[in-house]
Amino acid sequence: MITPLLTEEDIEALRNETPGTAHVIHFNNAGCSLAPTPVVNTITAYLQQEALLGGYEAEAQYEQQLNNTYNVIARLINAQPEEITLVENASNGWCIAFHGIGLQPGDEVLISEFEYVTNMIGYLYGKQHYGITLTVIPNDEQGNFSITKLKEAITDKTRLIAVTHIASATGGVLPVEAIGAIAAEHHILYLLDACQSIGQLPVDVAQIQCDFLSVTGRKYLRAPRGTGFLYVSKKSQHKITPLFLDGHAVSTINEQSYQLLPNGKRFEFYEKNRATTLGLAKAVEYALHIGMDRIWNRIQYLxxxxxxxxxxxEQVTLQDGGNIQCGIITFTVNHCDSKEVKEYLALHHINVSVGLARSTLLHMNKHQLNSVVRASVHYYNTLSETDFFIKTLSAFVQERKTSQAHPHSLK
Known part of the structure; x- marks a missing residue:
C-alpha cells in the first residue's frame, strides 16, 4: 500500500497551526521543534485551570486525560500502556534503564560509533564504577553500522547492546530491527536511544524487539521541553531496579516492606508537570493524526x-553517511568555524545548530571533526525555505571567499 504524500494544502494547514513559521525558517528540529498551536493551547488551558482551581484539584479534573497519555504513547510505538514511563527527558529515561540493569565487573556492553555525550558518560561511569568493558561496533566505509561486526563481537560476557537510533551530529539511521533480532537470538538486553527518531519516522518496538527505548518530547515530536518517556518491555521490567523511589512507585507499603507497581509507573516520581504531560499527549496525538509514514516521507523528501x-x-562538505539518511543534515564549510556559519544564517532568520565533537565523540574523532553545522528539517518546512537556505549559505561562502582574496576590501 502506497502512503499518500502530504499535499500543499496539508502543509499550508500545518504551517497555519505553527505560528513560528511566520517568523523564522526553523531547521533546528533535531534540537527543539516549533510547537503547534493545539499543543500550546492544551498546556495553557491546564495552567489556567490550576490557577483557578488549585493544583491538586485541576489534576483531579483532568485525571482521565492525564492517564490517556500512556495510551497514546503506547499507540505511537506499538506498545502497551503498562510499558510506558513518563520522564522529563530522554537522558533521564536512558539512565533509569542503563544504571538499573545492575551491571557487574566483566560484563560487556556493545555500543555504536554514534553514541551521544550523555550515553558516553554513562558508559565511562560504568567502566569506572561497575567494572564493565566496552566494545565499539565500527561502521563500514559507507557509514553503515556493521551487523557482521556486531555478530562477531558477541561473547558469553555480553550483557547489553546499547545504541543510538539516529545520531545527534550525522544523518545516518541504524538498522535497529536487525540489531534487535541479534539481541533476541542471544538473549542480550537491548537499550535503544530514540530521542531523534520518535516523531520523525515510524517506530515499532515489537518489530525492533528492544527491551528499553528512551525518548524526548521536544525534538521531532513537537512536544514541550521537559517531557519524554521511557519504554520498558513487560518482560524486562523486573530486570532493572529503580534506583530512587517515592510513594508513586509502590502499590503497598507497611513498616517492614513495600511492593512496586506492576507497570512502568514504578520508575516514575509523583511530582511532574501535569500541563506539559498533557502537551506531550497532544503532540503524540497530533503526529498520529498526520500519520508517521506521511511524516517520514515528507522529511526524507525535504x-x-x-x-x-x-x-x-563550493567549499561545503556533507558529513552524513549510511544508506538510510534522515532529516538531520550535517555539513562543514572549508576552513570555517561552524559557529560562524550558524551566526550568519541566524542574521537571515534561519535557525540551525552546531554539533560539537563532544556531542558525538566517537564519530567526530574518527572523522577528525571539531564541529559540524546541523540543519534538521521537519514536515512543516517547505522547498522555498530550503532554497532560501541554500541561497543564503551560498552568499556566505562567496562573501568569505571575497574577503579572503581581498582582505582590505570589506570592513
Missing part, C-alpha cells in the same frame, strides 16, 4: 532536496 543542493556549493 532532506534529500537539501542534501542535493548543498553538494553544489
Amino acid at each position: 532532506a534529500t532536496h537539501l542534501r542535493n543542493q548543498l553538494q553544489l556549493i
Whole structure:
C-alpha cells in the first residue's frame, strides 16, 4: 500500500497551526521543534485551570486525560500502556534503564560509533564504577553500522547492546530491527536511544524487539521541553531496579516492606508537570493524526532536496553517511568555524545548530571533526525555505571567499 504524500494544502494547514513559521525558517528540529498551536493551547488551558482551581484539584479534573497519555504513547510505538514511563527527558529515561540493569565487573556492553555525550558518560561511569568493558561496533566505509561486526563481537560476557537510533551530529539511521533480532537470538538486553527518531519516522518496538527505548518530547515530536518517556518491555521490567523511589512507585507499603507497581509507573516520581504531560499527549496525538509514514516521507523528501543542493556549493562538505539518511543534515564549510556559519544564517532568520565533537565523540574523532553545522528539517518546512537556505549559505561562502582574496576590501 502506497502512503499518500502530504499535499500543499496539508502543509499550508500545518504551517497555519505553527505560528513560528511566520517568523523564522526553523531547521533546528533535531534540537527543539516549533510547537503547534493545539499543543500550546492544551498546556495553557491546564495552567489556567490550576490557577483557578488549585493544583491538586485541576489534576483531579483532568485525571482521565492525564492517564490517556500512556495510551497514546503506547499507540505511537506499538506498545502497551503498562510499558510506558513518563520522564522529563530522554537522558533521564536512558539512565533509569542503563544504571538499573545492575551491571557487574566483566560484563560487556556493545555500543555504536554514534553514541551521544550523555550515553558516553554513562558508559565511562560504568567502566569506572561497575567494572564493565566496552566494545565499539565500527561502521563500514559507507557509514553503515556493521551487523557482521556486531555478530562477531558477541561473547558469553555480553550483557547489553546499547545504541543510538539516529545520531545527534550525522544523518545516518541504524538498522535497529536487525540489531534487535541479534539481541533476541542471544538473549542480550537491548537499550535503544530514540530521542531523534520518535516523531520523525515510524517506530515499532515489537518489530525492533528492544527491551528499553528512551525518548524526548521536544525534538521531532513537537512536544514541550521537559517531557519524554521511557519504554520498558513487560518482560524486562523486573530486570532493572529503580534506583530512587517515592510513594508513586509502590502499590503497598507497611513498616517492614513495600511492593512496586506492576507497570512502568514504578520508575516514575509523583511530582511532574501535569500541563506539559498533557502537551506531550497532544503532540503524540497530533503526529498520529498526520500519520508517521506521511511524516517520514515528507522529511526524507525535504532532506534529500537539501542534501542535493548543498553538494553544489563550493567549499561545503556533507558529513552524513549510511544508506538510510534522515532529516538531520550535517555539513562543514572549508576552513570555517561552524559557529560562524550558524551566526550568519541566524542574521537571515534561519535557525540551525552546531554539533560539537563532544556531542558525538566517537564519530567526530574518527572523522577528525571539531564541529559540524546541523540543519534538521521537519514536515512543516517547505522547498522555498530550503532554497532560501541554500541561497543564503551560498552568499556566505562567496562573501568569505571575497574577503579572503581581498582582505582590505570589506570592513
